[in-house]
Amino acid sequence: MADNIPFLIVDDDDLFRQVMARAMTRRGYRVMTAADHDEAIALATATPPVYATLDLKLEHSSGLQLLPEILTINPSCKVIILTGYSSIATAVEATKLGAHNYLCKPVDADDVLTALGRADMGDPDTEIADNPPSINRLTWEHIQKVLQENDGNISATARSLGMHRRTLQRKLQKRPVRR
Template sequence: MTSANTFLIIDDDELFCRVLERSIKRRGYDVEVAHTAEDALLLANRHAPAYATVDLKLERSSGLKLLPELLRISPHCKAVILTGYSSISTAVEAIKLGAVNYLCKPVDAEDVLNSLLQTAPDPDAEIASHPPSVNRLTWEHIQRVLQENDGNISAAARSLGMHRRTLQRKLQKRPVKR
């Protein structure tokens, strides 16, 4: 049974979870926290959350793989994907898989709740005045190819025509700013 104020935070960053949990609890929600995909599914089965935040990169899993399972267990759950590694391809995929929004970290409780409670699309949303840099587009392309290869670095490196170790070095770097 889904309660209108149940909230599930799924993220492997324990400090971020504690801060977000405290902020959301202060706003009157019953909050559960999971640091792994397995724990998230157990909690979802027990509590059927109305809302959820799902980290894109979990320690041993992907938020994109977890999201459909979460929505199967709790079909009325509104979920937002959070990430420090944003790309257009993962944002599009998250929405296709059922996320109501996709936010780049750092975020706070206000950002999360606004994105989950927004009832209609915002046609006045700010549009970037500058196109993404070539480095950013390259980074997004690498992320898309990696996703198409289910996270297999060797297969992605072959698809990109580069050495596996070169790709690993590129993946260890932070995302390129726009």
């Protein structure tokens, strides 16, 4: 058990935040949850977290902007950046800014706790995929995720992705690319 250690979870996805909070609470952490930057700073200032997970892409901010502020409040806080929009550039930037780890969603509480346990050392046995998904497959999955976030609304999805609605419709008519 975690013996009531303060754990801050910052994510604008209400369901993910609630599920992760429940899982960490069951493991004995004193969980604080925030949906945005300002709420996170207010909670961290009131009770400096020992551990934190920050969503990379928040509604009006990002986990990368929030990370240095959390570490200013508690320099020994172990922070993990979580994202559904992973890239090498953001992983490197998160590490430079002081994140102990960077995980791609979907993740569960066990993934987060494993990453926290390995935060101070690398894992040379990390599995390297024999056949990683292609860029086209990752693009297809990202489009599907954004489409789902917009409740199937093609126009709203196209705006979110910064593409023309007709272009998105053509992409959606194609079959998914193989892994």
